[in-house]
Amino acid sequence: MSTTTGNSTGTSTNGSVAAPTSTPTTLVPESPSRFRQLTAPRSRVIRDWDPEDTAAWEAGNRKVARRNLVWSVATEHIGFSIWSIWSVMVLFMPQAVYGFTAADKFFLVAVPTLVGAVLRVPYTMATAFFGGRNWAIFSGVALLVPAVLTWWLMVNPGHSLGTFMAVAALAGLGGGNFASSMTNINAFYPQRMKGWALGLNAGGGNIGVPVVQLVGLLVIATLGNRRPEVVCAVYLVLLAVASVGAAVFMDNLDHQTANPKAMLEVLRHADAWVVSLLYIGTFGSFIGFGFAFGQVLNQTFLAGLTGGAAPTPAQTAAASLHAAQIAFVGPLLGSVSRVWGGKLADRRGGAVVTLWTFVGMACAGVLVTLSARADDVTTGAATGLQLTGLIGGFVLLFVLSGVGNGSVYKMIPALFETKAASVPGPAVERAAWSRSMSGALIGIAGAIGAVGGVLINLGLRASYQGAAKSATAAFVVFTLFYVGAAVLTKVRYRR
Template sequence: MTTISQRPSNSSHSPVSVGHRIDNWDPEDEAAWEAGGKNIARRNLLGSILAEHIGFSVWSVWSVMVLFMPAAVYHIDAAGKFFLVAVPTLVGAILRLPYTFATTTFGGRNWTIISALALLVPMTLTLYFISRPETSYTTFMIVAAFAGLGGGNFASSMTNINAFYPQRLKGWALGLNAGGGNIGVPAIQLIGLLVIATWGNRSPQIVCAVYLVLIGIAAVIAALYMDNLTDQKTDARSLIDVLRFRDSWIISFLYIGTFGSFIGFSFAFGQILQLNFLAGLTNGAPATPAMQATAALHAAQIAFIGPLLGSLSRPLGGRLADKIGGGKITLSSFVAMMAAAGILVVAGTVDDATPGAANTAIMTAYVVGFILLFVISGIGNGSVYKMIPAIFAAKAAALHTLDAPTAAAWSRTMSGALIGIAGAVGALGGVGINLVLRASYLGVHKSATTAFWVFAAFYIVCAVVTWTVYLRRPTASTPTPADALTHSLTNSFER
């Protein structure tokens, strides 16, 4: 897939941040980039990663809270907990759309501060209500919904960093930004593990207190070290314009398979492990509080590993896509995810045939299958997001009448818009995963096996779509009707 070539520059001056404000930022200007632009971009990247990291932690806080909610005390069964975890996923997915153009409205630095401080609301509410088991299920759902504020941070952060980096480095930069943010999921799970191991499964408020402090730190660092770019152009109209392109729909669909898997399994993995450990401990007998605490501890000891490895592998996916191609890495990821889901299908089928058996081999297969899904989905996340700027750079280059600055600006605008849309749609995949798991546990076997079959089938569909659109005929998605492209360009630069 072709991209806009790096152009030489007549500039000899380093970009300057005055009052945390930068005018006429051009990451494709090689001289300005080497003269100090890359240091500014790196500084903003680091601040963005921290804020997004905390956002992901808050978004996934209820995947940890449910480990502190034994059914005998809170009177919420497994199906109810899966639904409870799905609520913030849904809210976060929806918020990603307005968050996409928030950085252009308020400025990247300003919005990072605002969105970070907003996280104080869900953490304060969680701290208050999680210590009150008599709270109604409806209230818990409302409180969990506020945690969705953390999910929106991803879209604004990625759109902001996309504007800071040149085309040749976007895969690595976006992968690093997203991966560092994604690590917020295992981070809060690890803190939950430390709390359970030290104080037992009845002290969830400690987790919330830790993050109230971290939220304040993230906001202060954003205020001190980040900048606003005055020439960013992603706005609400851009979200409409970008949907005129078929690739926008295809990329969003593929991101359901990669990021939807990562975030959905991140929220559900601990609970699945807890249910399986508890089944092994009880062997069909009623669970005692001691058994529930032991199962929660065992689950917490493993649950954070998957999201951690999936987060670390995301920059690798971006780097591989930079060198090999986003389409090839994405296809390979879906094929590997099909195999990993197959491991879960086999393990689940065997487990259903021997309910209540404490089978080490089955539990090992579950852990291995999920860990593989996390790692591979992380790689796929990086490769899919690398495809976004490459696609629109190619589309802009197809109009030879455009000068390079106009083409680059339009490409950044469309890429930023699609980053938000794909992020929102992909997060909805996480909702789907938890709802499918909920339905599966309500089934005859009260297990996740049916859900595993659904996941495997979906990965097959994603692999076929990737091969058909981006590999079988690699140029099939590049040509765009001239009137559609011209209309979008006109909307971007004449309003």
């Protein structure tokens, strides 16, 4: 194992955000607590890691960071797939067999979203207490539980909605993996490469959403919509591979990347709340639509096939197949665009990219709203033009939300790099403070952003329960939020 490290700390300047509106007065202490001393990793530990030391970086640290990035992406990818597995399971759940309505199914995909959002806060601190490698192993093995229980429940229908929601909640464990993985990789890479590294790490994880949907599509296309256990079996194998890979190839760092004091300290900065709100608009949209897109398409196709009558098993299967054939495309493009968004933010600045992302999302929201409204006021199945507008607008929302995910996360280390420059004290302490604050906000913003996914699913559920039995009202609300986010970004960071 390479333990190449550097002993000097450099700083870099990034113009992606405006000057901070407030400055820190004290540095968060880095001395480990008694609990952390007991839980600190004992093996595969790299000490005195300094990514800003360019000589050490070129001498070997780059390869060490890249190796950890590769397996961090792998473990986070599987975590995202388990987190979003119920967006696929609902396509295997005809109402005649399981007894759940469309509104019930939106609850089923909202529950793991909420649990994953809440877990992102403790998962952010986990790498500091247990080590990035150790936590990657543990969090991967823990996902075997929801995978097995999902398998069992899906092949034994007849249980209550509450039982299904409890098992779906366990899938939320996969949502926490994002925070620990991002916090860990943030500590491995220098400031000049954080946008690319965090974008690649997050994009590789996000792509777990379309991949599990693609696996579901292959199962439905080849075996029909009555074999959901095949999807679970595939991911049991992948979980084992990712956990073993993390154990063999990843490393722990000896310094803290986030801690409870940093979590409290970062919340005193107004920018922490603003960035978190912006992340609701980007990541919240990505994960919310990722979980709901298939169900929205399923309801659209089912309404066109039945004309409002009770669906037959053949019609239900046909609608599920049509939805699965399209649903994975949006999350796939959104995952890929996150990497590009982080790299673009490295070049142009996080705030610039974020502003124009929200402008584009507002335009895409208008397209989706108009297409849905046109379908509402016409009888029969949606026309080709209406479906093109609906699906095209959704895909555009996915792509832009991915770009915004990368650019918003680029803003985080740049914000605290700027704030740290005004703090008196040695450069090494300022760098440690900036790293600790960035790691803390990555977790907090990730948690709050994921709550946006819950709100999207609940909004769609409420909209479908309305008199119009349509998602149009929810689309109007989402579009207005994107307009507000664009204005907020312009006022605060692009004055």
